[in-house]
Amino acid sequence: MKEVSLPIEPVPKKRGDNSAEVFPKCGICYSVVDETYTCKECGVEFCKDCGNPMALVCTNCEDEEEEEKPKKAKK
Ligand SMILES: [Zn+2]
Ligand SMILES: [Zn+2]
Numbered sequence: 334m335k336e337v338s339l340p341i342e343p344v345p346k347k348r349g350d351n352s353a354e355v356f357p358k359c360g361i362c363y364s365v366v367d368e369t370y371t372c373k374e375c376g377v378e379f380c381k382d383c384g385n386p387m388a389l390v391c392t393n394c395e396d397e398e399e400e401e402k403p404k405k406a407k408k
Pocket of ligand 2: 374391392393
């Protein structure tokens with residue numbers, strides 16, 4: 334089966350449109366990145382450098398979580 338791949342056409346920029354934010358912005362290091370993740374703890378948008386995308390926790394909440402990690406129950 335062949336898939337027809339459409340050529341990527343450049344999207345014309347519209348001034349005055351509401352699509353000003355094309356790229357998401359990290360709420361921790363404030364740099365514009367390709368992709369951000371929403372922290373499940375505090376809801377901040379963070380980039381992959383500012384937290385754990387797998388666990389969906391930002392670096393701030395990651396520290397807290399580590400401190401509160403219970404180590405008594407061992408399975
Ligand atoms: Zn960041
Ligand atoms: Zn957080």
